[in-house]
Amino acid sequence: MEQTHRKLTHRAGLAIGVSLALACLPVGFLVSWPVWLWTTLSAWILACVVLKLLLKPFLQTLDALQVGLLNFKDGDFSNQLAYQSNDDFGDLCRLYNDTAQQLRTEKQWLYQREMMLDKMLQSAPQALLLVNDQEVVVFANPSAQRLLGSSSPLEGSKVADLTHGVPKEIMHAITQHTDGLVSVKSPHSEEQIWHSAVGKLILNNQPHSLYIFKQLTRELNRQEVAVWKKVIRVISHELNNSLGPISSMLHSGKIIANKLDESRLNRVFSTIDERIEHLCEFIQGYGTFAKLPVPQIKKVELLPLLDAMQMQWPCTVSCEVSVVHADRGQLEQLLINLLKNAHESGSQPGSIELDIVAIPKGVKFRVSDSGPGMTQAVLTNALVPFYSTKASGSGLGLALCREIIDAHNGHISISNRAEGGLMVEVILPD
Incomplete structure (x- = not known):
């Protein structure tokens, strides 16, 4: 900017000198040349001083505009110009201030919108995975972390390095850009159905792939x-x-x-x-x-409920939670069905365990027995209505348990224990 000031001052001084010399040229024929020269030089020096004083506000305004535009370039719209004269420069400064105010408002609005969008993406039940053209994860929400079995953020990781803990069906869907239904089979829980959607987009002038996995099992x-x-x-x-x-x-x-x-x-x-x-x-x-009614969620004291159930269905109880939020009648029916199945498995009452522990954002109920367990075919269909391996069974016990859990927005899973027997895990949200 200083170099610009010098160039502008030199050009203005040269223009004034030439103009004064041409204006005073006729006077040179009336007076001696030394007098003419000193007179012209004095007038030029005086004009330069006056010009510098007149240009000072203009140059300061240019400095302020340059600083403001550099701030615009850096994304800072907080500066305002103080020049408020009623001239062309004043109009220019007011236009700059109005532009800065509008950009500041739009930046704040975009920031709030970005925060809202980020909140929505982070809390979305769908698993969102954004991968660039180098197969590096750019964004992954918590649902994607859980789906891919990672306890730490995935950003910066290569897709090829995400094999540990990732269901092979999900990894195949990512590598093959599958768009459709994906069936995930697990030896310890029921089969899960996911819908995979793949989209292409340009971000920062680079192609990216967006993978969206939505669980359809519950639906x-x-x-x-x-x-x-x-x-x-x-x-x-x-x-x-x-x-x-x-x-x-x-x-x-x-x-x-x-x-x-x-x-x-x-x-x-x-x-x-x-x-x-x-x-x-x-x-x-x-x-x-x-006709299962809508659950009436209230505080339920667990100890009195467990004491009453143990009179009919004795078991070993380990309870770390005193209160849960659930429909008392439906929760009681759920536990009765699970304990009744455990007793009907042929287990001794002392080998039947009911563990209740607190987990992040919920409570986990675990019922274990020492019976023969279930085959893979039975595990797959155990929660299906009317399916039963008992001669006198109705096939509604576990189906009713799942219906109660779904009504509470919880989760139920059935698996065989490594040491023998069956384990049913139920998660109720807070």
């Missing part, structure tokens, strides 16, 4: 359970419509049998009555699954 399970519930409601309605007239006719038949004093008829009617009662209980059990 598919809900749709499947919804279909089962509809079937149960239709069957229950038809059975109830038939049982009503049968019960009425049975009552009339009992009256006639008593009048005739026919013991064989009484035995027949008693057997029919017993089977009708059993069928009603059967329908009522399925109706509970089909």
Whole structure:
């Protein structure tokens, strides 16, 4: 800027000198040349001093504009120019100040929007993974970290180095840019269905790939359970419509049998009555699954609840949590079903364990037994309604557990223990 000032001053001084020399040239014919020269030189020096004084505000304004534009280049829009005269430079300074104010407002708005977008991406249930053309991870949200089995941020890691802890189906979907459904199979839990979406975008003039993985397991399970519930409601309605007239006719038949004093008829009617009662209980059990009410989430004291259950289903309890937030009735039904299954596995009461521990953002219930465990085929279908390996089982115990957990936005998993037996883990969120 100083060099610009010198050039501008030199050019202005030269222009003034030439102008004064030309203006005073006729005077040179009237006076002597030395007088003319000194007069012209004095006038030029005086004009330069006056010019410098006049140019000083202008040069200061140029300095301020240059500093302000350099700040613009660096992304700083906080400077304001103090020159407020009613001239062309004042208009220019006011235009600069208005531009700085508008850019400052837009920068703040963009920053807030970026913060909101970052918050949404970080808390999104979908796993988001952004990879550049060098196969280096640029962005990965917490859901992506959990999906890829990493406890630390993935930014800066190469995709080829993410093999440890990553399901092979997910890694195959990333390397092959799969766009569609991905089935992830695990020996310790049920099969999970993910939807993989791949998009291409340009970021900082470089091509990037955006992978979005959305878990569909719970949604598919809900749709499947919804279909089962509809079937149960239709069957229950038809059975109830038939049982009503049968019960009425049975009552009339009992009256006639008593009048005739026919013991064989009484035995027949008693057997029919017993089977009708059993069928009603059967329908009522399925109706509970089909019409599970919305949970009323409240504080539940665990110790009184566990003491009451141990009277019927004894087990070894380890509880690190005193209070959970859940529907008390549904939580009790959940634990009863799990402990009942553990007892029916052939385990001794002392080998059945119920562990309740606190985890980040929730509580984990773990029920373990020492029974024979389950085959892979049974593990895959254990949570499906009506599926049972017991001769007298209805196939609704674990299905009802999953329905209760889904209603609480929790998670349930079933796996065989390495030392033998079965382990069911239930996670309830805070």
